[in-house]
Amino acid sequence: MVSIDEVARLAGVSTATVSRALSGRGHVSPASRERVHSAAESLGYVVSSRASSLASGRTRNVGVIVPYLDRWFFSTVLSGATSALMRAGYDITLYNITADAAVRHEVFSTFLRRQRVDAVVAVSIELDADETGQLLDLGLPVIAIGGPNPRLRTLTVDDTAVARLATEHLLALGHHDIAHIGASPEFDMDFHIPTQRRLGFEQALADAGIAPNPAFLEPADFTVDGGFRAAKQLLGRPGPRPTAIFAASDEMAIGAILAARDLGFRVPQDLSIVGIDGHELGEFFQLTTVDQFPLGQGERAARAILAQLEGTDAAPGGDLPYELIVRGTTARRRVGVTSP
Amino acid sequence: MVSIDEVARLAGVSTATVSRALSGRGHVSPASRERVHSAAESLGYVVSSRASSLASGRTRNVGVIVPYLDRWFFSTVLSGATSALMRAGYDITLYNITADAAVRHEVFSTFLRRQRVDAVVAVSIELDADETGQLLDLGLPVIAIGGPNPRLRTLTVDDTAVARLATEHLLALGHHDIAHIGASPEFDMDFHIPTQRRLGFEQALADAGIAPNPAFLEPADFTVDGGFRAAKQLLGRPGPRPTAIFAASDEMAIGAILAARDLGFRVPQDLSIVGIDGHELGEFFQLTTVDQFPLGQGERAARAILAQLEGTDAAPGGDLPYELIVRGTTARRRVGVTSP
DNA sequence: GGAACGGATCGAACCGATTCGATCCGCGCA
DNA sequence: TGCGCGGATCGAATCGGTTCGATCCGTTCC
Secondary structure (H helix, E strand, O other): OOOHHHHHHHHOOOHHHHHHHHHOOOOOOHHHHHHHHHHHHHHOOOOOHHHHHHHHOOOOEEEEEEOOOOOHHHHHHHHHHHHHHHHOOOEEEEEEOOOOHHHHHHHHHOHHHHOOOOEEEEEOOOOOHHHHHHHHHOOOOEEEEOOOOOOOEEEEOOHHHHHHHHHHHHHHOOOOOEEEEEOOHHHOOOOHHHHHHHHHHHHHHHHOOOOOOHHHEEEOOOOHHHHHHHHHHHHHOOOOOOOEEEEOOHHHHHHHHHHHHHHOOOOOOOOEEEEEEOOOOHHHHOOEEEEOOHHHHHHHHHHHHHHHHOOOOOOOOEEOOOEEEOOOOOOOOOOOOOOO | OOOHHHHHHHHOOOHHHHHHHHHOOOOOOHHHHHHHHHHHHHHOOOOOHHHHHHHHOOOOEEEEEEOOOOOHHHHHHHHHHHHHHHHOOOEEEEEEOOOOHHHHHHHHHOHHHHOOOOEEEEEOOOOOHHHHHHHHHOOOOEEEEOOOOOOOEEEEOOHHHHHHHHHHHHHHOOOOOEEEEEOOHHHOOOOHHHHHHHHHHHHHHHHOOOOOOHHHEEEOOOOHHHHHHHHHHHHHOOOOOOOEEEEOOHHHHHHHHHHHHHHOOOOOOOOEEEEEEOOOOHHHHOOEEEEOOHHHHHHHHHHHHHHHHOOOOOOOOEEOOOEEEOOOOOOOOOOOOOOO
């Protein structure tokens, strides 16, 4: 490997000047700068991050913690974050916290403390008090996407408002008998998002003066299959039947569409369905949804971290955008034909 | 941050001994080892990878290059690789080569040369000669998953054999009129996998003495939507109609299932459909497929790299497993009812 | 009993950059 | 002409570990 000394020799300057010329810090005459750059180029020299980070304390590397890699939502956020960071010249070190509690603990107690990263982005992770503390202890810029955490700088979407928006869309179309596929009320403590979405749903109903029907609350696990099963229950069960379904994720909404078709219900004529997320398959299924732009979430997190790192810190975290995308799975309630 | 000197002082030994005790290299008496470990623990000391890697040349970090993050197949391979590497105590630095040619070039010419990684795993990337050369120049262990590359150690599945297996499954069920959704013959040079799969398809037909029907070759882009459109063409067009479809990916196969339903064809009674990959939704759609265990691919790549890094290099790359999973979307051809 | 051996330990050189403080020099101004 | 100032540059200290070579010492074996 080429070292800075060879570049210095070839350019006829000291290593100090090479360092300043290449990093852009401190004064270097245009002539020297040019000589250094062409010497570096002709030798194929790239600054060793090992040495550079030891001496300067900067790594040009951002740690990203994700709970799942093989789920569409998370990998999309990650994709947005990585491309923005790489464009800025940063490397990304990936910490995949999947399932295994031992690994998860190790990440916070060891991996992150190796001084390998300049900053940390935590994507949609429910951090407990210990983990939050360990993150803070690093003394680095930290951004958490998702779930509010008062001790951390966060980028959050208002999950309750999102759910309310989806529900209000159905209400505006004349639906009263609206079912929800998502969190079971007992799940409350563990994971915030499903619960927030259920609360938003209930708020919207309450605002419209509609009493919640417990039979219209069907728990599911946020997968297509889960949505499919839940919808089959809602539609197949004897007794009153909803005219619309609000699913807490697009995957579940897609499952619900397929279940409805299976049972002979036409969407949206017989049943309206709305989801949340902005899933890549939403377009294909003509799914009405509240998009929360996961790619954009990753990019915003990256920009926020970069702003902190470069010192031009303007944005103090903030709210993430969302938007109702009306496509083909929702329609006005058909009066008089609804409940056969 | 705690440094090695503090640990040495607390344990009453030299920094050299601390280093040997914690890394497990060289001789340290059990007593000293114990004192060092408990000193380190009580101080919350973690070896600085900056300093350690500069001094030793080892980073405990593996670079992983992926072409897409937001596609199921790649993120699943990545997930398998990361969890295996993290379990072994390695960090993962992620290089996402998506689209942008400038970034892609930068990765090979700069990012990877920063001496940040001990080894590189390239996931399903078609590397050109330059890129292969740059990878080799790093002088590090490199493993490529996917596409054969004579200059690199690779882990590959025999794409032609996989496609042949899928096709032979349909043949064995009595189908003669089999369509293929996948690569167009003109695409040949760019990307190997679609072409290999088409060739396997054609080989299997030839072996069975069936002349290929150009009208039964429908190009598509490996997405659900692409498979959907392709199947609509195949099934809706006037003229002879296939009794079975072999799609070159599960996503396209799922699109084909939905298209068939749309048009009123029953799967598998009227139409058999088989895919490739082992997609997470395969189970839900009861899709018959040739699974290639992407999670396992990532794990195997990780193990191969670890073996090279730890010196216990036994496995010289090799072939990846695949397996026909017969579920509900394929059945015997219904004699006499096939072509209305 | 002494040489040979090998485990335990230490001091110090070293990895390859960054950056502080010092020196040098040209220029403007009194 | 002399002085002060600031840009350009350099030497050397520094970052925090790892590891080489040397020292020390208790065993084993002639």
